[in-house]
Amino acid sequence: MFNTKKIILSRKIILMGILLVFLLILTACGNNGEEMPQAKENAFLMDTLVQMRAHGENAEIAVEESMERIREIEKLMSKTIETSDIYKLNNNSKTEIEIDNESIIVLEKALKYAKLTDGDFDPTIGALVELWGIGTEDAAVPEQAEIETALANTGYNHLDLADNSAEITKEGVKIDLGGIVKGYAAEEVKKIVQKYNIEHAFVNLGGNVLVIGDKVDGSPWKIGIQDPRQGRGNVMAVVDAVDLTIVTSGNYERYFEENGKLYHHILDPKTGYPADNNLLSVSIISENSFDADALSTAIYVMGLEKGMKFIENMENVYAMFITEELDVYLSSGLKEIVTIKDSDFNIIEGEEIAN
Incomplete structure (x- = not known):
């Protein structure tokens, strides 16, 4: 189960069809009503739109240093x-x-x-x-x-x-870290935020969302999961979170159509084709973006049954699967913290299929 002290239960800027929507209701006042310094910056880095916002005495320097850190990582690991x-x-x-x-x-x-x-x-x-x-x-x-x-x-x-x-060791082999490096960058940003004693911050690296602490008014950050049938801003579920990361992989983040068939960017390394497993999206919910980034891709490729079994055997890592039938399968511990906002979706506790 989640540590309820860290996660209070119940936006993602979408670029090229990215699935996760970050819903933010921000205030510059703290619990005591006093004004709190805040800083924010948007930049195109790592081939995606990066957003960051922080609140606190050192917010400006924390944001500046964080964005520069992401640039450094991109320079090291871009293909x-x-x-x-x-x-x-x-x-x-x-x-x-x-x-x-x-x-x-x-x-x-x-x-x-x-x-x-x-x-x-x-x-x-x-x-x-x-x-x-x-x-x-x-x-x-x-x-x-x-x-x-x-x-x-x-x-x-x-x-x-x-x-x-x-x-x-073999000619023709090429590395692509697109499925993990944003998660590493998010964790590096977390270190910087903590160094400057920032208690309220978020970073969104093209759908890899990390929130640090709660919002300045003491309420949880609201992270929305986009309705995979619709365009940006349409949310089908919401998670209220403190100190949490959510990474979503879906079949129309990036795609093209040919002869009436959709081909998405999540390739199965074993078949060479886009993964074809009846899933619209998979969201990984955990406290570590580095791990969640890799897992969101892997679990999508695995599919529902294999993916659910894999997640159920991990500690402090949770998953939400959305199928083409609009069934929403939740791993153990998620039902009480995910709020479905659209009645078209049918929520199912997924641990049963993991046994």
Whole structure:
């Protein structure tokens, strides 16, 4: 169960169809009615819109330092910035490359979840991502032979890590940290916020939402889960949260249609195609964005039954699945903290299917 002292139960800016909506009712006054300094900033970083807001005596410097920290991480781990560690690895296969310790940390976590999920999350999916081109002007369904070639160049066993270096051991394999690096950045922002003793803050990295503390009036932050059938701003569920992260992966965050069929960006590393498992979205709710980021992708790829079993065996990690039939399956402990706002959705306690 959740620690109710940290999470009071019951917005996401949507870019390119991102699923999570952050609903904010903000005030500049604290519990005692006194004015509280606040700072906010929006920036396009990590190929998405990043929002941050903080309240407190050190709010301005905390926000400035946090946004700069995200820029630093992007420069290290972007697959398109030529000076980044990931670009160097992807373009120098079969060569041991010295990389920053931070890149090692993220790659180690990515390999951890690749192993835990038996490859349902895989940081070496770059060849498939480039082939499909979803989210770009070149998006199209590849030929089967092309998919098979990209699949042959996918596999976390082709990535070797050492204390301060990494190596892609097979030519053609490429790393893509899009499914985990925003979570790492969110946790780094949390450290900065805590360093400056900020008790009320949120950061939204393109759908990876982290709230620190409660709102300045003492009420919980409200995090809305978007109705996956509709456009931005349409919420089907709300979670009231303190010190919580929510990361959602869905089948129309980024997608294209060809011959009447929708192809979304969450690729199954084992088939080479977008995951096809009757799910509209999966939301991971936990206290750590680094883990939740990887898990949201992996659990979506797993599908409902396998994904629910996986989550039920984890501590302090929870999941909400929305199926094409508009059934909402909640892992143990979530029913009492998630409020469904649309009667079209049917809420189901999901631990039964995990047994």
